[in-house]
Amino acid sequence: MSGKRQLLRAVGTNVKSLSRRVYDTSPEVTAVSRCTYDATTSTQLSKCPFQPAVAETSFNTSSINVIPPAQITRGLEAIPGPQPFPLIGTIYQYFPGGQLYGMSWYDKLAKLQELYGDVVHEAVPGGLHIVHLYNPDDFLEVFRNEGKYPTRDSFFMLRRFNNKYNDGVHGIITSSGESWQKKRSKIQGKIAKPKSVRTYLPGQNPVADDFVTFLRHSRNNDGIVEDLLPELYRYATESIAVVCFNKRLGALEINSKPGSEAEQFINSVNDVLFATQSEMGSLPLYNLYDTPMFKQLCKAQSYINEVTIKNAREAIEYCKSKEIQEDNDEEANLPSHLNNSSLTDKESFTLIGDFFFGGVDTTSNLIGFVMYNLCKNPSKMAILRQEIDEVIGQAREITSENFDRLPYLKAVIKESLRVTPVSAGNLRTLATEATFSGYDVPAGTMVVLHNEWVGKQAQYVPNPDEFIPERWLRNGKYPPIHPHVLLPFGFGPRSCPGRRVAEQEASLCLIKMLQNFDIKYCHSEDMKCEMQIINKIITPLKFRFNERARP
Ligand code: HEM
Numbered sequence: 001m002s003g004k005r006q007l008l009r010a011v012g013t014n015v016k017s018l019s020r021r022v023y024d025t026s027p028e029v030t031a032v033s034r035c036t037y038d039a040t041t042s043t044q045l046s047k048c049p050f051q052p053a054v055a056e057t058s059f060n061t062s063s064i065n066v067i068p069p070a071q072i073t074r075g076l077e078a079i080p081g082p083q084p085f086p087l088i089g090t091i092y093q094y095f096p097g098g099q100l101y102g103m104s105w106y107d108k109l110a111k112l113q114e115l116y117g118d119v120v121h122e123a124v125p126g127g128l129h130i131v132h133l134y135n136p137d138d139f140l141e142v143f144r145n146e147g148k149y150p151t152r153d154s155f156f157m158l159r160r161f162n163n164k165y166n167d168g169v170h171g172i173i174t175s176s177g178e179s180w181q182k183k184r185s186k187i188q189g190k191i192a193k194p195k196s197v198r199t200y201l202p203g204q205n206p207v208a209d210d211f212v213t214f215l216r217h218s219r220n221n222d223g224i225v226e227d228l229l230p231e232l233y234r235y236a237t238e239s240i241a242v243v244c245f246n247k248r249l250g251a252l253e254i255n256s257k258p259g260s261e262a263e264q265f266i267n268s269v270n271d272v273l274f275a276t277q278s279e280m281g282s283l284p285l286y287n288l289y290d291t292p293m294f295k296q297l298c299k300a301q302s303y304i305n306e307v308t309i310k311n312a313r314e315a316i317e318y319c320k321s322k323e324i325q326e327d328n329d330e331e332a333n334l335p336s337h338l339n340n341s342s343l344t345d346k347e348s349f350t351l352i353g354d355f356f357f358g359g360v361d362t363t364s365n366l367i368g369f370v371m372y373n374l375c376k377n378p379s380k381m382a383i384l385r386q387e388i389d390e391v392i393g394q395a396r397e398i399t400s401e402n403f404d405r406l407p408y409l410k411a412v413i414k415e416s417l418r419v420t421p422v423s424a425g426n427l428r429t430l431a432t433e434a435t436f437s438g439y440d441v442p443a444g445t446m447v448v449l450h451n452e453w454v455g456k457q458a459q460y461v462p463n464p465d466e467f468i469p470e471r472w473l474r475n476g477k478y479p480p481i482h483p484h485v486l487l488p489f490g491f492g493p494r495s496c497p498g499r500r501v502a503e504q505e506a507s508l509c510l511i512k513m514l515q516n517f518d519i520k521y522c523h524s525e526d527m528k529c530e531m532q533i534i535n536k537i538i539t540p541l542k543f544r545f546n547e548r549a550r551p
Pocket residue numbers: 152172173184240354355356358359360362363366422423425426427487488489490491492493494495496497498499501502
């Protein structure tokens with residue numbers, strides 16, 4: 001191991017209590033089956049487009065973790081995993097007769113871990129190599145080796161759409177390198193910082209009030225909403241429009257006509273996510289011709305762009321007509337802010353489109369998951385309601401100060417993201433070679449961090465099957481959890497810029513629902529979800545909303 005990497009390894013994690021397999025004499029590592037695939041694409045893999053650089057990390061560097069060089073196994077071919085074959089790689093295991101056929105996403109990745117251990121290699125058609133990781137210590141190692149401009153290679157179809165039909169202009173989801181950083185820096189201060197997100201409260205409070213009114217109209221005579229999820233999509237769309245355009249779209253209008261702009265927009269977001277999920281585990285034929293799935297994505301993304309551009313232009317015109325120049329003016333908006341930056345119109349609109357798109361399914365499923373978990377754990381719901389009653393009471397205006405005094409609400413959201421995460425894990429392409437649990441993995445390899453799986457293992461989270469928000473409260477009553485187990489919004493400079501927006505929108509919605517209703521889950525079956533880039537709820541979220549009894 002080079003001196004530089006010895007040094008990197010030496011700045012270890014502060015979580016000493018967790019066992020590291022790399023310290024063992026590796027019997028488990030050597031016992032598992034070896035991959036004999038000749039990695040013919042190794043030249044391609046080492047062609048990293050980025051300068052080798054080490055990611056800065058703010059973690060405590062108190063303990064020393066040095067892997068003896070003799071225990072490090074080099075090269076992808078040495079990593080355990082299913083046997084790959086030329087051209088098809090390991091994809092056959094997902095087809096009938098294969099060991100992963102017909103399984104849910106979570107069951108597949110759990111099976112891979114069970115069969116091969118904490119580091120697993122898969123070869124995907126098209127010469128792509130994936131390394132699955134199941135140890136939080138290795139997650140830290142990934143972020144140390146993600147480079148100055150972290151890369152998350154995903155949304156390949158969307159990338160192709162942008163290249164082919166958006167004049168080669170990308171937002172931040174599909175861009176990389178300096179181009180990614182330039183765009184991200186333009187929007188970071190407006191969306192990602194907690195203080196700036198609070199400035200959207202005056203616009204988002206009325207959205208949450210309207211959602212409560214909307215729910216009252218959606219209930220049947222028994223107070224039942226047959227499926228809350230579509231209503232939550234409307235809420236999230238209306239609320240993210242406040243952030244993106246400082247504008248109401250009308251998604252929560254009572255008796256809004258089918259086929260409204262908001263409805264078509266929501267359907268388009270779902271179509272893009274569905275097409276993107278279909279990329280995984282299939283041959284990338286869309287690179288050769290416009291496949292039906294690619295055409296579906298193109299249609300949906302074109303609509304997302306159309307709605308974004310229309311609303312962004314209106315927002316810019318609004319600021320011009322009112323001569324609003326200052327960003328801190330209450331009537332200022334994001335498109336106008338970007339219009340005054342060095343980005344071209346197309347770059348700005350594509351960037352805003354990413355946020356508009358990113359803010360729909362994520363937030364709505366998060367709220368759905370939290371509601372479900374609370375209903376399944378009524379004692380936790382009672383504690384949360386008490387906190388809300390004490391801090392906010394029946395006030396309609398939720399202030400920035402209120403948010404700072406709701407630790408249990410934060411803990412509930414966090415625990416929900418562990419038990420029923422919106423994002424199952426994280427993805428990076430290594431900028432530099434790295435060592436994971438004793439295996440050297442070359443630069444350019446895609447690594448998948450299985451946070452959902454790790455968060456459900458008793459060795460990392462005690463009583464993992466129980467919904468215990470208290471474990472996240474900093475009162476010393478529960479043992480600390482490894483800081484890389486739960487990374488629902490990713491990590492580092494490429495982490496989710498919409499995190500604070502999502503948390504704020506979800507909190508507002510949950511507060512208002514608990515202020516107004518007694519809520520019960522009343523579907524006969526447990527909730528089920530399916531991986532469509534995010535974990536999406538696929539069974540009806542049937543709740544009874546009774547007006548809350550006032551003292
Ligand atoms: C429950 C809510 C959400 C979850 C769990 C979530 C999760 C994530 C994750 C895991 C990533 C990848 C981070 C990484 O690679 O380190 C991400 C990226 C992203 N998210 Fe979110 N997200 C949520 C809500 C939102 C919202 C509300 C928006 C828009 C306001 C948004 C916009 C984005 C964008 C644009 C990216 C790409 C960032 C980049 O590549 O630089 N997300 N999100």
